[in-house]
Amino acid sequence: MTNFLPESASFAKFIGTLKGSSVLVLGHRRPDGDCIGSQVAMTRMLRTQGIKAVAVNQDPVPRTLRKFLGDTPFSEPEGIGTDNYKIVTVDCADHARVGEELKIRFPEVFLNVDHHVSNTQFAEHNFVLPDASATGEILAKFFFDSELGIDQITAEALYLGICTDTGQFCYSGTNAAVFEVCRRLCLAGCNPSMVAHELYEREKPGRVQLLQKFLASFKMEFNDRVCIGHVRESFYRETGTKPEDAENFVDYARSLEGVEIGVLVEDRCGKIKGSFRAKDKKYRVDLLAKKFEGGGHACAAGFNVTIPLEEFYPDLVEEIGKHLEVVQKEGF
Ligand SMILES: [Mn+2]
Numbered sequence: 001m002t003n004f005l006p007e008s009a010s011f012a013k014f015i016g017t018l019k020g021s022s023v024l025v026l027g028h029r030r031p032d033g034d035c036i037g038s039q040v041a042m043t044r045m046l047r048t049q050g051i052k053a054v055a056v057n058q059d060p061v062p063r064t065l066r067k068f069l070g071d072t073p074f075s076e077p078e079g080i081g082t083d084n085y086k087i088v089t090v091d092c093a094d095h096a097r098v099g100e101e102l103k104i105r106f107p108e109v110f111l112n113v114d115h116h117v118s119n120t121q122f123a124e125h126n127f128v129l130p131d132a133s134a135t136g137e138i139l140a141k142f143f144f145d146s147e148l149g150i151d152q153i154t155a156e157a158l159y160l161g162i163c164t165d166t167g168q169f170c171y172s173g174t175n176a177a178v179f180e181v182c183r184r185l186c187l188a189g190c191n192p193s194m195v196a197h198e199l200y201e202r203e204k205p206g207r208v209q210l211l212q213k214f215l216a217s218f219k220m221e222f223n224d225r226v227c228i229g230h231v232r233e234s235f236y237r238e239t240g241t242k243p244e245d246a247e248n249f250v251d252y253a254r255s256l257e258g259v260e261i262g263v264l265v266e267d268r269c270g271k272i273k274g275s276f277r278a279k280d281k282k283y284r285v286d287l288l289a290k291k292f293e294g295g296g297h298a299c300a301a302g303f304n305v306t307i308p309l310e311e312f313y314p315d316l317v318e319e320i321g322k323h324l325e326v327v328q329k330e331g332f
Contacts (some may be wrong), residue, residue, distance in 0.1 A: 003145055004144060004146050004181070005141045005145055006025070007127065007129070008141070008146055012142075013187065014110075014111050014125045014127070015045075015080065018046065018051050018088075019049065021051065021052070022052045022053075022083040022086070023051055023053040023085065024054055024055075024056050025046070025053055025054070025056070025089075026055075026088070026092070026102060026106070027039045027056075027057050027098070028091055028099075029058055029059050029097060031059060032091075032245070032247065032298070033165070034091050034136050034162075034165040035090065035135075035161075035197065036062075036068060036069070036160070036161075037134075037158055037160035037161030037162075037164075037255050038056070038090035038136050038153075038158075039055040039072075039090055039211040040068060040072045040154065041071060041140075041143070041154045041158050041161075042055075042071070042139060044072055044153065046088075048073045048148070048149065050052040053088075054074070054080070056075050056076070056080060056102065058098065058101055058102050059144050060076075061074065061140045062244045062247070063244075064202055065198075065212035067198050068153075068157050068160050070153035070157075074186045077099075087106045087110055087111075087123075088111045088112075089111070089112050089113070089114070089123065090113050090114070090139075091114055091115075091116075092114060093116035093118050093295055094120040095117070095120070109122055109124065112125070112127065113135055113158035114128045114138075114296070115132040115133070115134060115137070115165075116204075116297060117286060117296075118286050118290075118301075123302070126260065132173070133162060133173030133174060134161045134164075134173075135161060135165075136157070136159070136161020136162045136180055137158075137161070137162050139158060139186060141181060142160040143201065144184055152189030152190070154188075156185075156189070156194070156195060157189040158190075159182060159185045162182060163195055165198075168200075172232075172280075172299060180274060206245070208251075209238075210235055210239045210241045210245055211234070211249060211252070211332060213231070213234070213235045213238075214229050214230070214231050214252070215252060216223045219320075221320065222321060224256075224258050225260045225324065226261045226262075226314070226320055227256055227263065227325075228253065228263040229250075229253045229262075229264055230265040231246050231249065231266045231290065232309070233269065242329040243266065244266065248266050250262050253277070254279060258284060260278060260324075261277055261278050261279075261285060261288075261320065261324075262277045263276055263316070265310040265315070265316070270306065270307075271304065271305070271307055272305050272306070272309060273302065274289070274292065274302060274304070274305070275300075275301075275302045276296075276300070276301045277300050278300075280299070281298040282331055282332070283327055285298065285301040285307045285331045287323070287332060288319065288323045289302055291319050291323075292305050293305070
């Protein structure tokens, strides 16, 4: 028997206690591949155990990810009944990530499965493994350890999570165990080229135009060690796109030679959503994001602030400068 995770046995116990309950599997706002993939896998796994489970998101499932739902029951918050639900969250670093409406409606979380180092352990049971590349990796390892059967939709959903959260197997969390898990997912019916096609070969022209505008906005700071790009609200109108279309744009800012931290700043109705991506863990961009009440991983983090872009930009540059000095002098 494979043993990927020492925690698998205790995790199986939490799942066992859900028997007979109605479960909602919640993901985070602006769901990404790992969020949706983990919701699909968790919901299907619970249902194979005879547990009544439905996946719920405050925001709609993005167009390019809909194919991965298969026949998994997904509901909008309005569609949920009044059962006494047990709540499971996946890929959420804190309770608020599920969205304010869902957080208020479901103040108690039974199980929290996640891989964010900043996870606040907000649930009754917390299954948080920050070394995992994706929540999908944690779930896949647990499923294999527990010898739970995995159907093709589950295998593809888990692979989707790992593929997107490792930046197509490029980020530092990509290791032998990740490939071993993916090998087993392929044996269970996952087709990597189909996943890649759905994710990366179905671009809308508007999104490419949005990307052009984002690339044109690049500003280099700190001797070209930091690249900051922005997306203004007007860009979406001009290109007929939505905020979900700017997903992963920040990777282009990081991709430049010599750049250590890439930054994406999105301006929406006077509110700013920021994303940081570092090439090396030593940059601890989760701590940088924390200065703006955000969080995330050592190499990938984000934040939200309510301030116009012009006013915010100097503060942003100043905080990045201070952060770089600390990294240089002491490290974290
Ligand atoms: Mn994730």
